[in-house]
Amino acid sequence: MKREIVIGLTTIAVAAAGCGREPEPCGPVPSEAQVEWQRMEMNMFVHFGPNTFSGLEWGTGRETDNLFRPSELDCRQWARTAKAAGMRGIILTAKHHDGYCLWPNPVSAHCSKDVDVLRELSDACREEGLKFGVYISPWDRNDPAYGTPEYNERYAETLRSVHGGAYGPIFEHWFDGACGEGPNGKRQDYDWPLFRRTVSELQPDAVQFSDVGPGCRWVGNENGIAGETNWSTLNADGYTPGAGAPPVRSLFEGDEHGAAWIPAEADVSLRPGWFWRASEDDRLKSVDELMDIYYSSVGRNAVLLLNVPADTRGKIPASDSLRLMEFRARRDSVFARNLARRVRVPAGRRLLDGTFDSHAVLRARTFEIDIQDSEPFNLLLLQEYIPLGQRISSFMVEAWDGGADSSRSEGGWTEIARGTTVGYKRILRLPPTTTSRLRITITDSFAVPVLSELGVYFDAFL
Ligand code: FUL
Secondary structure: OOOOOOOOHHHHHHHHHOOOOOOOOOOOOOOHHHHHHHHHOEEEEEOOOHHHHHOOOOOOOOOOHHHOOOOOOOHHHHHHHHHHOOOOEEEEEEEOOOOOEOOOOOOOOOEOOOOOHHHHHHHHHHHHOOEEEEEEOOOOOOOOOOOOHHHHHHHHHHHHHHHOOOOOOOOEEEOOOOOOOOOOOOOOOOOHHHHHHHHHHHOOOOEEEEOOOOOEEEOOOOOOOOOOOOOOEEOOOOOOOHHHOOOHHHHHHOOOOOOEEOOEEEEEEOOOOOOOOHHHOOOOOOHHHHHHHHHHOOOEOEEEEEEOOOOOOOOOOHHHHHHHHHHHHHHHHHOOOOOEEEEOOOOHHHHHOOOOOOOEEOOOOEEEEEEHHHOOEEEEEEEEOHHHOOOEEEEEEEEEOOOOOOOOOOOOEEEEEEEOOOOOOEEEEEEEEOOOEEEEEEEEEOOOOEEEEEEEEOOOOO
16 A cells, blocks of 8 residues: 655645545545445344254254254344344354254255244345345354365355345355364365355355455454454455464454455454353343443444344343343434534535535645534544545544634644544544534545544543
8 A cells, every 4th residue: 555645735635636626545445345334333143043042152063953943933023123223234143163054054954944044034134124144154063074175065055055045135244263173173174265256156245254354354352342443454365264364463453554455343242152041141231331342343443243142932032122222222312413513624514414425535634623512522433435445544633722712823722632543433532521622633644534424422421
């Protein structure tokens, strides 16, 4: 990626981009499907399968077929819950490491034959206007072919049966890198190129998740936390999902000069485990914890994938759904009112119109924001217009403390925070501040910054 020095952004960048003209994209840029995916912001993960009934997190693969017997399966309830919680899509563990398939998979005898959970859920998602995605574990503790080249073809066939169109469009495919086979266990040399090709031929718009993308990357932990610095670019060459994954720091923060657009997805469970078990019914994350996760994932340029497991009835328990509604209500109240009244840049109103596509080019690296009635705030939200790439690598925030006249060149401005990357969305927590004006300086960027939205908010619980 070519780095353009920002000092004199007003001269160099204006000359390069031309006044008023749209700047050229800079470095790797997202595909349309990746932009759409990023704009989903928050999706629901549902872990469901034999483990729901056995209480195990990793099934052995020796479970009997009749273990999986949901008594009141209701995928419409999942979809209604996800929608009401403000999620845009649901990803189901169609096959976990135990190998049991939640749909009648033609290449597996170890599957649900009476009830097709994928059919139920994909229909329910469509009815609720949600997108539907699948997790299909490559690691399989049941398939006798696992550990032989034949397994790769069987796995590809499994992918074909899900992605071939029977369940409609699939927005994300989750390639889990986990494999717990010990030194004496079976070792499978996965044919990743075959797996990726199979999905992309059948579902070209499906964003493929793994430790190395190609659509999006694991964030390197299961706490739902992305790096404060978080590039959507990654150097994935030479790495594979699982044991051959990039260093955790690259997963967490991306690579500043990464060659490919592979944004982070942060996964975490509402409960201590991924699968439902009665003993964890009273151990749900609190709304405060969920807000912290939200600010540390969506607020740090990642997509949040929040796991809400279904129980043995095949329903989301009332306690979990209630917590999701409380979480939604908190977010709605925090973000109900943007206290930024005016952004003093050309076309600054585009940053306050709530429309991602309308954007403003920041020809000047320092600009001011008028705060509505000097109301107190403690959050700053910035969004880059990512179809042109991720450009900003550092910025500074100052508050005016010198009365109504902010034209004084020195004094009166106090630094209150610094940030690094912005990307699709950055929500920076600030000390509680009361001022009439805020000043932002983009201290470093690859090219002239292009913002899509800006907001100033107050979270009374911070
Ligand atoms: C991991 C798996 O091993 C866990 O069981 C869970 O599915 C999590 C989301 O991914 O790699």
